[in-house]
Amino acid sequence: MDFGFSEDQQLIRQTVRTYAEAEILPHYQRWDRTGEWLTQDFIDKLVNMGLLRLRLPEKYGGQGYSFVDCGIVCEEIGRCDHQIRYIISNAIHLGEMASSMHPDLQEEWIPRIAKGEMMSLAFTEPGGGADAGNIRTKAVKEGDYYILNGEKTSITFTGVSKVVFVSARTGGPGPRGLSFFLVPTDTPGVKTTNFERMGQRLDRGGSFFFDDVKIPARNMIGKENEGFIWAMTIIGYNRNFVPLACIGAAQKSIDETVEYVKTRQVMGRSVSKWQGVANELATEATKLEAARMLCYRALSLNDRGLRHDAESSMAKWWGVKVANEALYTCMRLHGHYGWAKDLPFEQRLRDCLGMESADGPREVHLGIIARDLLGKEHAPF
Structure with a gap:
């Protein structure tokens, strides 16, 4: 190992x-x-x-x-x-x-x-995100085309992407009735709106609306009614990319805070020599390293073609959680300066807080982990 x-x-x-x-x-x-x-x-x-x-x-x-x-x-x-x-x-x-x-x-x-054109992935809907099997957007086949109707929300790069990959219902209820489509965003019937969020202003989060959008049948990714497989494949490994990015932001903040407490003087000595401060940084560094290893272990399992459902869920909910805790600690250890917009800590925290919901909130991931531990017949879902 x-x-x-x-x-x-x-x-x-x-x-x-x-x-x-x-x-x-x-x-x-x-x-x-x-x-x-x-x-x-x-x-x-x-x-x-x-x-x-x-x-x-x-x-x-x-x-x-x-x-x-x-x-x-x-x-x-x-x-x-x-x-x-x-x-x-x-x-x-x-x-x-x-x-x-x-x-x-x-x-x-x-x-x-x-070459740098933007694309969007559209799974989440107003009625649910983590419950991918409950998708209501529909694609009805008419000859060599599908007619797409529905709404997706909380999608990145809305308004700037040139193409969006959309999950839609082509069959019966549940996950086995979903398909995945490539839809150019300039197709008639595609509309978008953006909304202001607490953080992540750059990603242009918003909604896609599909009103009788006519797309060629060849725009389907893979086979009909196998879209859930694509959704779970992408979400599966992405559940490690999300926390790793947050861990990166938190680690950068730890590195900056370490330098700050070495030079900041209080009562004739550097802040780093106060045991409470040193212990807090040591604790946050430990949690970040543990979360980092969870992420890379899950990705390593994926590289080897092994199941990593529970491991990726552990990495996702725990990694984002401890990253946000570390960001808050770093902001607080900078005193009143930490809250100022001149320093990046409050922005990093705003940007990363939303990631607790991305690719499923902690409640969903705890359920996945519990199902792995207890077996499906004894788990909540």
Whole structure:
């Protein structure tokens, strides 16, 4: 059992960290304050780093990253702005779906996403998110087309994405009646709205509305009524990317706070020499390291083709929770400065708090873990 990273993985970490601290971190607070969108120059640099080709097919420049490798990227990007992680993880999702896309769709959309055009994934609906089997959006087949009607909400990059991947009901009730479709956002009948949130202003969260949207049957990803498989595949590994990005933000805050308490003087000595302060930082560092290992273990299981449902749920709910606790501690240890918008702690906390609901809230994940422990017949659901 090896708990270390290879030399190549250490190089990935250092390369991405250097890039993120030079090209992402300087813009982090400004994006939040102004709500401005990414410049083309920024997107071009993201593309040139190869961060949108981590798991694309080789013919499109894919780099053959493992899921553990991708997790390292997500953690390092999260140190500087985990909203940029959405762009990278969406491209990873595209790579997973590529082999089940119609060849014409591959040729059209994979190069476009690899060059920095935005895409959205639309699972969540007003009536439920984690309950993917209760999807109400419908796609009715008419000849060589499907007619799509419904609403998706809390979707990233609403209004700026060029294509959205939509789960819709094509069969009977429950998870086995779902299919997955590629829908260009300029298709007649597609509308969007954005809403203001406490954090994550950059990701343009909002809703998609589909009103008699006519899409070719070839736009289906995979086979009819197998969309739930895609949803669970993507959500399964993404439940580790989400906490890793939050852990990255928390670790960056710990690193900054360590330097601060070494130099801040109180009653003639540095704050770090007060045992209460030192113990708090040591506690948060321990929790972060444990959460980090949960995430990478689950991703390693995924790389080996092994089940990781419970492990990913442990990583998701616990990783985000302890990251937010560490962020709050760092903000508090900076005293009144910590609450100021001049420092990044309050923004990081606002951005990461919403991740407690992303890809399922803690109650859902505790249920998944309980089902693994107790067996389905004895678990709550």
